Amino acid sequence: MLTLEDVERPEPQSGEVLVQVVYSAVIPLDWKIRSGMTKDIFPQPLPYIPGAVFSGIIESVGDNVTEFKVGDFVFGKMNGSYSEFGIVPVSEPYLNGMLHVPENLSLEEAATIGAGAESAWKALFTEGNLESGQTVLIHAAAGGVGQFAVQLAKWKGARVIGTASSTNLDYVKSLGADQVIDYTTTPFEEVTKDVDLVVDLVGGNTQDRSWSVLKPGGRLVSLVQPPSQKKAHTFEVTAKLSSAFPTYEDNKAVAQLIADGTIRAEIDKIYPLSKAEEAHIQSEGRHSRGRILLNPNPI
Numbered sequence: 001m002l003t004l005e006d007v008e009r010p011e012p013q014s015g016e017v018l019v020q021v022v023y024s025a026v027i028p029l030d031w032k033i034r035s036g037m038t039k040d041i042f043p044q045p046l047p048y049i050p051g052a053v054f055s056g057i058i059e060s061v062g063d064n065v066t067e068f069k070v071g072d073f074v075f076g077k078m079n080g081s082y083s084e085f086g087i088v089p090v091s092e093p094y095l096n097g098m099l100h101v102p103e104n105l106s107l108e109e110a111a112t113i114g115a116g117a118e119s120a121w122k123a124l125f126t127e128g129n130l131e132s133g134q135t136v137l138i139h140a141a142a143g144g145v146g147q148f149a150v151q152l153a154k155w156k157g158a159r160v161i162g163t164a165s166s167t168n169l170d171y172v173k174s175l176g177a178d179q180v181i182d183y184t185t186t187p188f189e190e191v192t193k194d195v196d197l198v199v200d201l202v203g204g205n206t207q208d209r210s211w212s213v214l215k216p217g218g219r220l221v222s223l224v225q226p227p228s229q230k231k232a233h234t235f236e237v238t239a240k241l242s243s244a245f246p247t248y249e250d251n252k253a254v255a256q257l258i259a260d261g262t263i264r265a266e267i268d269k270i271y272p273l274s275k276a277e278e279a280h281i282q283s284e285g286r287h288s289r290g291r292i293l294l295n296p297n298p299i
Contacts, residue, residue, distance in 0.1 A: 012062035023111035049080030053114030075110035132157030142168035266290030
């Protein structure tokens with residue numbers, strides 16, 4: 001159960017900054033931790049403040065901080081981003097750190113990058129090794145990760161196939177997909193073959209049915225569950241659970257692509273912090289178009 005409570009505002013120590021959180025992204029990991037689904041992987045003592053992805057404005061800085069100053073617009077990762085203020089150590093730019101928001105990128109857009117655009121980037125390029133001219137199948141192509149995966153794959157020069165519900169077919173086409181399959185009416189494995197890469201954002205039966213569409217030597221990257229190595233061997237492909245952390249340079253590149261208008265960030269809904277529980281319910285429904293955000297500090 002999520003409850004809204006007042007806590008003492010933290011103070012930044014040496015090597016830390018205090019950020020006024022303007023937007024916090026609601027990602028599936030948030031409600032999975034809350035529900036206890038990940039307790040064996042991410043044990044979480046109670047009570048705790050959820051959230052990991054944010055955008056905001058630097059409120060104050062601790063000693064030995066030179067890269068950031070009060071008033072800077074920033075985005076990235078922090079522990080407990082479902083809050084009005086949060087602490088970010090600036091010495092960890094890859095895991096628990098942040099970047100400056102580039103010119104022409106809004107704070108709303110910046111909040112979609114963590115666990116959204118960055119996850120798509122690493123699945124496609126860091127782990128999927130997608131190259132121009134190859135074909136990629138992206139499941140849940142209208143979601144918070146899928147929307148970016150479609151656009152980034154097209155930017156790379158790949159042929160893109162996406163699966164989506166009937167209400168999102170036109171939307172996924174507008175992102176640049178070459179073929180969109182309505183998973184509610186058409187089994188994708190009946191109309192797809194010789195795929196170089198599958199990006200699995202669904203898991204379960206969808207993942208099981210994806211092996212047959214891959215060409216020998218193809219690749220499957222899942223962001224939701226470990227793929228069977230036995231099946232990968234049977235189909236003569238490679239498969240992995242996405243685990244690589246995006247680098248500072250990866251996130252900087254993605255942010256600039258959005259700022260330049262090369263790719264766009266779709267935001268499904270923005271909730272006030274007091275409606276975090278409703279935001280979780282929407283996220284658990286798995287039918288959002290783009291990212292769900294909380295807005296702790298309207299500006």
